[in-house]
Every structure is written in structure tokens, then in C-alpha cells.
Amino acid sequence: MSDVAAPGPLVLGPMLRFVGEHAATVWVETAGACTVTVRCARRHWSARTFGVRGHHYALVVVDGLERGTSEAYTVEIDGVHVWPEPSSPYPPPRIRTLDRERPTRLAFGSCRTSVSHDAAGNASHGVDALRTLALALAEDRAPWADLVVFIGDQVYADETSDEMRAFIAARRSLDEPPGVEIKDYEEYAHLYWLAWSDPANRWLLANLPTCMIFDDHDIRDDWNTSWTWHEEINRTPWWHERLMGGLASYWVYQHIGNLSPEELAKDEVYAGVLAAEAFDSDDELDLSDALFDLVRRVDRHPEVYRWSYRRDLGDSRLVVVDSRAARVLEPTQRSMLDPEEVSWLDQQLTGDVEHLFIGTSLPFLLPPGLHDLEAIDEAAAEGAYGRFVSRVAEKSRRSIDLEHWAAFNQGFVEVFAMVMDVARGNRGTAPGTIVFLSGDVHNSYVAEVTDAREHGASSRIVQAVCSPIRNPMPRGIRVMMSAFSKGLVRPMNLWRQWSSRVPDPPYAWEVTRGPWFDNCLAELAVDERGLSMTWRGGDVRGGDEEHPALTTIATVRIDVPPHQDGRHP
Structure with a gap:
């Protein structure tokens, strides 16, 4: 059984995950095997829980809804009302179905640690931007988005809080590997409970549809950085259990909620849940063996399962790409x-939408100087300048995280070519914008391809980064990183031009804001002129740590020229 002490039958959730025009999914974790029912007006939908390692979950498919309704x-x-709680200070949760004729509005961000929301927590980790938004929405002081895209590091398995460490210490010695880091599925389950159980955030997640993708800290810092890293980590006695627990819990807590009901029916593991429901048995299906068999195969052969997915939003399309587990690391x-992931992405990147959004946890377009540094480091680590330099470069890319798209040049070039093909109108009518949505780097900025039209593209190609939601970079490092990224542009450019081993980027871009x-x-909000992007945070006023005010940090407009007939693409 679970080591988590549950205060009642509902352990975690409800979380509103997929929402389309006529269907939605609601995810919950419960204290025991049961039947979970979602009620709207005089209709109801039910699902039997499934089990994984002593925990119990349900994903209720709510279908037959009207488009654009709330x-x-x-x-x-088991027939007993559990949510919303009678004492809740928040409005009742709602399912707001998609209206494809309504302009898209979505939120995005990454990197969120789970510590207290009091003065101590705010002093160490800053105000939680997600919780600040929740409080504003509860008081009708902010607009509702159609979707929140969490693009990495929803939990930190390698940087645990005091609360998480206390839970670990009650199970095992912190002196044994992996120490204060997460070890197995049970510890991951508690980590997710800490991340999503705050009342304000829990209310938000019950109301706002979400989709998610992992980054390294969901598993471990530098996950799949290089072949050398892969070999070294696999020699540790604890890594296999950690990875199995991390991927299995990711499937349960994050991945299945990304999928539409139609996609759930095609999932090789979730198909067992649907088969058990069709059999109409009162016994709970234990998915542990099937799920852990899947993640064991994924560890050895990543191509057997796809974590990437797509959401169609009417005027826009969102394609979320796995840029961690699908890597090819051979030098x-x-x-x-x-190759399988490249082929899938190639099929998703088409035109005939007003805006194409590509979610990838790692920024596709880094500041140009940093991009060149990572490209140089990749060439050096792979032996371009000899063994000694190779060893230094390998240590550098791990110690200062030189492992973004620039450090995987083959994939970078392939994806850039696809994007430019869409922007040129070779895959349907070119979108007004193609926007990469990313996080990871603990700072936010906007970059744009500067010479797209010179290469025949009619779309604006933009990189938008939002990081962190709650895990700020220390002030001293902020100053250094800001100066470092700007000061690198000229020397790295000269080095790249000098060295025949470092490829030139196929197109030019620059940081336009940040x-x-x-x-x-x-x-990010679609309007008749293009896109409006706003970065919002929280500010404690009058010493009220629990109720921060929503603030605007930056706004950016991406205007799109109309067609000759006056219409926007």
C-alpha cells in the first residue's frame, strides 16, 4: 500500500486535462480502489480506478458536451460527493469546452519547485507564478486560457524540498544512494502530491486544461546529455529503479492526460484499462506489470513509444516534442x-493554420552566442580538437548545461528545414507565425529569425521562452549570464567561422526582447493582428505572503501582415 497518508478518499486532483469541443478528461488519485464519477448538471460519467504500485487512479472521459460551453x-x-469540498473558498470547478472559432489563448512555462508559500518559501524560491494566477482567476482578475502548457520540470527529482526529504528519511537512510534524491515510484508519487496539493493550485488545475512534457529534472539533471553521461549513470546501482519509477509515474501523472479519448484508446497500456471497463468487472485492474514492462522497453529502445503529441486548437496547432527520451547519443x-521521432514530427509540421506552435522543453533558438558555444562544445567533445579538449568539453557541457538543440546539430538542422518548408508555404498555406514555446534556462526572452523572407518564408519564426514558474536563478548568476550571452556573440561567431569543424546555422536570428x-x-493570445504575449508574475504587498498580486513583467506583440485581400493568414 501507499506510504502517503491520505486525508480522505480523494488523494489528489481532480485535474482537468484534455479538453476538446465535445469531450474532456478528468484525472484523480484516490485512497483505494473505487468508482469515480464526474457530474455536470443532470449527466454523469464514471470510471473504475486502476492501480500502480499500491496507488489508485482514474481518468474519467466526459463526452457528449456542447462546443464552447462552460x-x-x-x-x-463510490457515490459520495468529494469535490468541491464544502469549505472551499473557491468557485465551483468548471469544464470549458473548446470553440474552434474563438481566438486561441494559451499559457506556458516551465521549472517549478514545490516549497511553502510563506515568507520562508518566497524568500528562497520567489513567489509561485502559477499560484498567483490561480488566486487572480478565482477573483475574476485575469482572463481564462484555453490551455496551460507545462514544458518541463514539473517536479524536481534531484533537488528535493525539506518536506520531501522528511518523507524519504521515513522510508530509508539518506546516507544510502541516491541520498536525498528520488529513488522509486513511491517517492515520485509523494513528489507529485507535494507539487499539486496546495489548495489554490489544486483549484486551478481542476479548472484549466493542461498538457505537459518532461525535461531533465523530472528524471535527473543532464538526463541523456551524452553517451558518456549515459554510460556513467548506468553504472550506478540506483539509476535503473529511479528511471523506471520516473517514467512510470510520468505516464500516470502527466502523459495520459495529454491524450484525447481517441488517442487513449490506441495507447498500448491504457488499452488495458478500457478493456477492463468494457468487461464491467468490480475488480481493480493492476497496471504495474504492464506499465513497468513498457518503461523497461523504452529505456532500451526509445522508439517503441512516443511521448510527443499534438493538440488542434482551431486557428492554431500545438505540437509538443519530446526532446529528452528520444535522443540519439552515439557520438x-x-x-x-x-529517426522515428523525426518522421512523426515531419508529418505534424504542416500549414493551413493561422499559427503553428511547437512546444519543446529546450529552447530551439538560443541567444546566438550561446548557440555557437554549444555547437563548438559539441564538436570539441566529439574529438574535433583532440582527446584532452574532448574530455574538457564533455565536462563543460554537463557542468554548465551545454546540451540544447545547438549541441545536437543534426536534429537542429533537420527541424529547421521542416519549419522553413512550412514557412515557405510548401506544406499548405503558410501560418502567420511559427512559434517555439520553451523553458529550461531559468530566464525568459523572445528571439526571431531575421532573414526568413530573404529565404522565401512568409511566416514569422519566433522563439518564446518562459522559465522559471518558480525556481529563480541567483542574482549574481543572472548578471553574469546576461552579460555572458551578449558578450559571446562576436567571439563565438569568429571561432565558428574560423573552424571548419563547427557548422554554420542555416539561418540567422537574434534576441529581440529579454x-x-x-x-x-x-x-499567448491570438487576435486579428497576430499574437500578443504577456509574462506575468507575483508580488507580495503589505506583507501578505499568501495572497500575492498578479503583475505584468513584459509584453511582446508579433504582428502579422494581412494578405492582399485584407485577411490575416
Whole structure:
């Protein structure tokens, strides 16, 4: 059984995950095997829980809804009302279905640690931008988004809080590997509970549809940085259990909620849940063996399962790409994406939408100087300048995280070519914008391809970064990183031009806004002129740590020229 002490039958959730025009999914974790029911008005939908390692979950498919409507809902466990709680200070949770004729509005961000929201927590980690938004929405002081895209590091398995360490210490000695880091599925389950159980955030996640993708800290810092890293980590006695627990819990807590009901039916593991429901048995299905068998195969052969996915939003399309587990690490074939993932992405990147959004946890377009540094480091680490330099370069890319798209040049070039093909209108009518949505780097900025039209593209190609939601970079490092990224442009450019071993980027870009280092959550809104992007954070006023005020950190407009007939693309 679970080591988590549950205060009632509902352990975690409800979380509103997929929402389309006529269907939604609601995820919960419960204290025991049961039937979970979601009620809207006079209709209801139910699902039997499934088990994983002593924990119990349900993903209730709510279908037959009307497009563009908003309905309050409640949750029952075995016929007993459990949500919303009678004492809740927040409005009842609602399911707001998608209206494809309504301009898209989505929020995005990454990197969120789970510490207290009191003076101590705010002093060490800053104000939680997600919780600040929750409080503003509860009081109708902010607009509702159609979707929140969490693009990495939803939990930190390698940088644990005092609360998490206390839980670990109650199970095992902190002197034994992996020490204060997460060891197994049970510890991951508690880590997610800490991340999502704050009342304000829990209310937000019950109301705002979410989709997610992992980054390294969901598993471990530098996950799949290089072949050398891969070999070294696999020699540790604890890594296999950690990876199995990390991927299995990711599937349960994050991945299945990314999928539409149609995609769930095609998932090789979740198909067992649907088969058990069709059999109409009162016994709970234990998915542990099937799920851990899957993640064991994924560890050895990443191509057997896809974590990437797509959401169609009417005027826009969102394609979320796995840039961690699908990597090819062999020194002579390094790529961010394996061939199967490249082929899948190639099929998703098409036109005939007003805006194409590509979610990737790691920024595709770094500040140009940093991009060149990572490209140089990749060449050096792979032996371009001899063994000694190779060893130094390998240590550098781990110690200062030189492992973004620039450090996997083959995949970078392939994806850039696809994007330019879309922007030229070779895959349907070119979108007004193609926007990469990313996080990871603990600062936020906007970059744009500067010579796209010179290469026949009619779309504006933009990189928008929002990081962190709550895990700020120390002030001294902020100053250094800001100066470092700007000061690198000329020397790295000269080095790249001098060296025949370092490839030139196929197209030029520049940072147009930023960086800024505040905890924040970004919002992107489609309008008749193009896109409006806003980065928002929280500010404690009058000493009220529990109720920060929503603030605007930065706004950026991406205007799109109309067609000759006056219409916007």
C-alpha cells in the first residue's frame, strides 16, 4: 500500500486535462480502489480506478458536451460527493469546452519547485507564478486560457524540498544512494502530491486544461546529455529503479492526460484499462506489470513509444516534442530526435493554420552566442580538437548545461528545414507565425529569425521562452549570464567561422526582447493582428505572503501582415 497518508478518499486532483469541443478528461488519485464519477448538471460519467504500485487512479472521459460551453462539475467516489469540498473558498470547478472559432489563448512555462508559500518559501524560491494566477482567476482578475502548457520540470527529482526529504528519511537512510534524491515510484508519487496539493493550485488545475512534457529534472539533471553521461549513470546501482519509477509515474501523472479519448484508446497500456471497463468487472485492474514492462522497453529502445503529441486548437496547432527520451547519443549520430521521432514530427509540421506552435522543453533558438558555444562544445567533445579538449568539453557541457538543440546539430538542422518548408508555404498555406514555446534556462526572452523572407518564408519564426514558474536563478548568476550571452556573440561567431569543424546555422536570428529573470507564467493570445504575449508574475504587498498580486513583467506583440485581400493568414 501507499506510504502517503491520505486525508480522505480523494488523494489528489481532480485535474482537468484534455479538453476538446465535445469531450474532456478528468484525472484523480484516490485512497483505494473505487468508482469515480464526474457530474455536470443532470449527466454523469464514471470510471473504475486502476492501480500502480499500491496507488489508485482514474481518468474519467466526459463526452457528449456542447462546443464552447462552460459547465460546473462535481466529483464523487463510490457515490459520495468529494469535490468541491464544502469549505472551499473557491468557485465551483468548471469544464470549458473548446470553440474552434474563438481566438486561441494559451499559457506556458516551465521549472517549478514545490516549497511553502510563506515568507520562508518566497524568500528562497520567489513567489509561485502559477499560484498567483490561480488566486487572480478565482477573483475574476485575469482572463481564462484555453490551455496551460507545462514544458518541463514539473517536479524536481534531484533537488528535493525539506518536506520531501522528511518523507524519504521515513522510508530509508539518506546516507544510502541516491541520498536525498528520488529513488522509486513511491517517492515520485509523494513528489507529485507535494507539487499539486496546495489548495489554490489544486483549484486551478481542476479548472484549466493542461498538457505537459518532461525535461531533465523530472528524471535527473543532464538526463541523456551524452553517451558518456549515459554510460556513467548506468553504472550506478540506483539509476535503473529511479528511471523506471520516473517514467512510470510520468505516464500516470502527466502523459495520459495529454491524450484525447481517441488517442487513449490506441495507447498500448491504457488499452488495458478500457478493456477492463468494457468487461464491467468490480475488480481493480493492476497496471504495474504492464506499465513497468513498457518503461523497461523504452529505456532500451526509445522508439517503441512516443511521448510527443499534438493538440488542434482551431486557428492554431500545438505540437509538443519530446526532446529528452528520444535522443540519439552515439557520438557519430548525435541527434535530439531519433529517426522515428523525426518522421512523426515531419508529418505534424504542416500549414493551413493561422499559427503553428511547437512546444519543446529546450529552447530551439538560443541567444546566438550561446548557440555557437554549444555547437563548438559539441564538436570539441566529439574529438574535433583532440582527446584532452574532448574530455574538457564533455565536462563543460554537463557542468554548465551545454546540451540544447545547438549541441545536437543534426536534429537542429533537420527541424529547421521542416519549419522553413512550412514557412515557405510548401506544406499548405503558410501560418502567420511559427512559434517555439520553451523553458529550461531559468530566464525568459523572445528571439526571431531575421532573414526568413530573404529565404522565401512568409511566416514569422519566433522563439518564446518562459522559465522559471518558480525556481529563480541567483542574482549574481543572472548578471553574469546576461552579460555572458551578449558578450559571446562576436567571439563565438569568429571561432565558428574560423573552424571548419563547427557548422554554420542555416539561418540567422537574434534576441529581440529579454532576458528577464522573474518567476513568471507566459500567456499567448491570438487576435486579428497576430499574437500578443504577456509574462506575468507575483508580488507580495503589505506583507501578505499568501495572497500575492498578479503583475505584468513584459509584453511582446508579433504582428502579422494581412494578405492582399485584407485577411490575416
